Amino acid sequence: MNRNHSPSLPSPPPLHWAWFVWGLGAFFYLLAFFQRVAPAVMTGELMRDFDIGAGALGNLSAYYFYSYVAMQIPTGVLADRWGPRRLLSTGALVAALGTALFALAPTVVWAGLGRLLIGGSVAVAFVGLLKLTNSWFPPHQFAMVSGVTLCCGMVGAVSAGTPLRLLMDHFEWRTIMLVMAGVTLLVAVVLRLLVKDHPHEKGFADWIPPGSAAGGGAGTGMLAGVVQVFGYRNTWLLFVIPAGVVGTVLTFAGLWGVPYLSTHYPMSAARAALLTSTVLITMALGGLLFGWLSDRLARRKAVYLGGVAVALGAWTVALLVPGLPFPILLTALVVAGFFSGTMIISFAFAKESVPAHLAGTISGVINMGVMIGPMVLQPVVGAILDRNWQGATADGIRLYDLSCYQTGFGIMLAWMLLSLVLLAFTRETNCRQF
Template sequence: MTAPRAWLIWTIGVASYLVAVTQRTSFGVVGLEATERFNASASAISFFTVLQLLVYAGLQIPVGVLVDRFGSRLMIASGAVLMGAGQLQLAFAENIPGGVLGRVLVGAGDAMTFISVIRLIPLWFAPARVPLITQLTGMSGQLGQLISVIPFALVLHSLGWSPAFLMLAGMSGMAAVLVVVLLKDMPPGTVRAESVQGLRATGASLKRAWSQPGTRLGMWSHFTIQFSGTVFAMTWGYPFLISGQGLEAGVVAMLMALFVGTGIVVGPFIGRFVSRHPLRRSTMVLLIAAATAAAWATVLLIPGRAPLWMLVGLVIVMAIGGPGSMIGFDFARTFNPAHRLGTATGIVNVGGFCAALICIFLVGLVLDLLYSTGYSNGVLYGLEPFRIALSAQFLLLGFGAFAILASRRKVRRQMAAQGVTVPPLLKTLAARRRARVESRRAGNGPGSKPR
């Protein structure tokens, strides 16, 4: 295996994932246009994304099993074809059923992409580099949000609905060709592990992945800190900022760009933290969850519209949740063997997108209820209705934090049984300080006491 070849394979995988993220988030930009094109209510528009995410989440575990069996190349190429077909369908859809069919195809193709790209990393890179490369993968792919916010939105507003979605279909076609021609599943000379055969053996592998507490800890970590940014980017962020907060479209585009840019900048730092402090991963997740809850509470409780600097802070905190949620995949990698990694990664990836689809649906439902009862004063996407509807996030954040704590206790009991102890953070820091002091007094330089 040569380093240049590994980076080439990774670049192709990331490019495919970038295209998938563009397809995934494109509907978040067209919420207002879709309401007019399909003559739809808020809950109907949210249903587009809910069903897309439902398909995505529902396929994660089957896709994980399939990628373990057939490899990443076939799955990524198939996903690109499905997404292209979905955007082609949406380009000419003029009613809700036609639009829903397009988003279902996009969700199915998107479901095949990320897990398949993540599975390439341990095969092409050394284990010590996997956490950082995983973070770089997730954050580089998120550049697709910028494509949906800027070039796609520009084409949409200048040329119209159909040309904009045809552009997205063309991007998926190019990704499919690139993968088929250049992508390889594993380095030359690597022996492929025996694939699982039969439904019974597949079910047993799935059961073993789920029964591993580390897999469930990864899933709940992903559930808790990934969904808020997904809800914001895919559906309700654009209407909230435009109609609720009264911002201009250009300012909203800048905030969305900040969302992506922050994740790209923060991702490598989280990757290094995970590599150096593997026993503090869940603590990092809980801190990000607390920061997300505090940021949303501040914006939603302040009288009147929030100042721009406060919205900037909210966007930055939500953006940190993206790379933070990648810690869940590191839990899957740590606690599962390589031949079960796709299955375990699929289980983890279900978490955040299940939370996102629940939240998107709840927000749309509450907005419609407030509108129908007259609370909204005839404004569907008003600030006051959004205050109530977006508060649904706190329920999911609280539930996720509780599930993380419960799963972490089981993981720590398992680790203790294997001879690995996880002392409280303050005790650990104090021990390290004492070790450094004693080392300096002895004249031996920095201590290297194992953890």
């Protein structure tokens, strides 16, 4: 204990305790990301088992995002009222049930219902984790820990890439998903027993005084809180901006990248999955670096703007220039993923743009905006593929020509360009709380 503190006064939590509590929630977030991108390496099996085309597959994958988006504002308010322990453990329990339903689904309708339950339940993971970060870490480390959070999520996404594809060479996808349901159930129990909402519950001093961000939101009604956060210009802009960035990443790496690469480049599905996983890995690393850099420079807008500009250029090369040599394709995807990681700044940027007691609500609102991107783009790209399909198939699976993909990918890039333009109108916070 610091010699300047009275023995009767507790100290803030040491970092190892903060990371321990954070890590319990982060594992659930890892599982949420696994579920988010798992369909990317199951496209063939799902289309064959449920006898569906690209449009229906896009909708099946997007069921996750439909309920995820719908839950974001309630999740933000519930995070302020319930606290992260209750929120995360309940979410993990429902996610386990949804995963089991998806694994056992006899038809695409039941599979869609399972994805709907999964998306709505894991929707609490990120916002709950942000609340833990806000309570257990010093305020000046919020953006950095948010970057580590994204990195952890990407570990889950990467495990749903090549490792999952290799597992599917030996086991049915249904068996794998049943095992995931069991793991998620175990996580729900651990979260309920071990997570603490605030440091004082373990005998430490709270970083946030009672009645401010830690608890002030509890007295704010759901609608009133949402109305309040949308009274600030940055909320509107940061609601739309990350949707274009994340929508592009998750529509490519989370669904359509593997079939595109494996049919229009000389590579197997496993190698294509490795490439899409590389995009997610580099995005996580970018989020870690740019979150730290933004804190270090005390600048949100400039770092975010530069990152999105570079990412847009790299995505344009990777998606619209056909027949790239492998080293150039790999470089373009690495750069695109890495600089897309700047989207993590959205959460610290938005949190600083509104009063502190609305931290949970603004996190839910921004995460809702983030997920609208893939929610819209995954089925839209699928619909474009089906509309322009020329009738080619292989092993009962539809094959789509290059122009189909380029048209669909063009929609993704247009949204990213809009994000870049809107960033110019955001108001810098200089890393200071409103």
